[in-house]
Amino acid sequence: MMRSISHYRFPLFPSRKTPPTHLSCCVNSPFFIHPVFREEGHFMVISQFQAPSHFLLAFLEDYRMDPSRAQPLLTVSVFDDLADTKDITLVRCDIINQGIEEDEGYNICKGLLEDYANEDDFRNVHMFNKKPDAFDVDGFVKEKEQQWKAGGGGDISPGGEVSARNQQKDDAV
Numbered sequence: 001m002m003r004s005i006s007h008y009r010f011p012l013f014p015s016r017k018t019p020p021t022h023l024s025c026c027v028n029s030p031f032f033i034h035p036v037f038r039e040e041g042h043f044m045v046i047s048q049f050q051a052p053s054h055f056l057l058a059f060l061e062d063y064r065m066d067p068s069r070a071q072p073l074l075t076v077s078v079f080d081d082l083a084d085t086k087d088i089t090l091v092r093c094d095i096i097n098q099g100i101e102e103d104e105g106y107n108i109c110k111g112l113l114e115d116y117a118n119e120d121d122f123r124n125v126h127m128f129n130k131k132p133d134a135f136d137v138d139g140f141v142k143e144k145e146q147q148w149k150a151g152g153g154g155d156i157s158p159g160g161e162v163s164a165r166n167q168q169k170d171d172a173v
Contacts, residue, residue, distance in 0.1 A: 029129040034108050035141045037148045047112055053078040073097040074105050
């Protein structure tokens with residue numbers, strides 16, 4: 001059963017001084033890791049950008065064993081049709097596997113968007129893809145753990161706004 005957890009209105013790449021051509025940075029750096037924290041520790045999810053505008057996210061261990069057989073946990077679709085005229089990008093995140101809770105899916109989606117939108121965070125994405133031996137996984141996980149514990153589900157930043165969180169609940173009301 002697929003659950004749509006979030007639909008965002010999000011200015012794509014708002015903090016960049018010279019924004020890339022919309023999703024071009026995703027095409028050039030398609031992979032990244034996202035730690036998910038629980039009381040008993042953490043596990044890793046890997047995202048892969050699929051042109052023209054979708055991210056598929058799976059357990060890193062499943063991906064390592066066989067990339068072609070790794071089952072997606074969630075998808076993030078980016079609709080940038082209004083980016084040029086309205087400076088707004090719509091984002092949809094769907095949980096498609098029972099392995100991720102709604103709040104975890106929201107935090108993963110939020111983190112993924114920030115990793116690609118924020119210039120400082122994108123340096124990590126770029127390094128992970130272009131210079132993987134120089135990428136400090138342990139330092140990255142520690143930094144994300146602090147953010148995960150502190151943030152836990154606020155608005156997309158910088159400058160983004162959540163237009164409808166948890167669409168299914170809103171539709172049911």
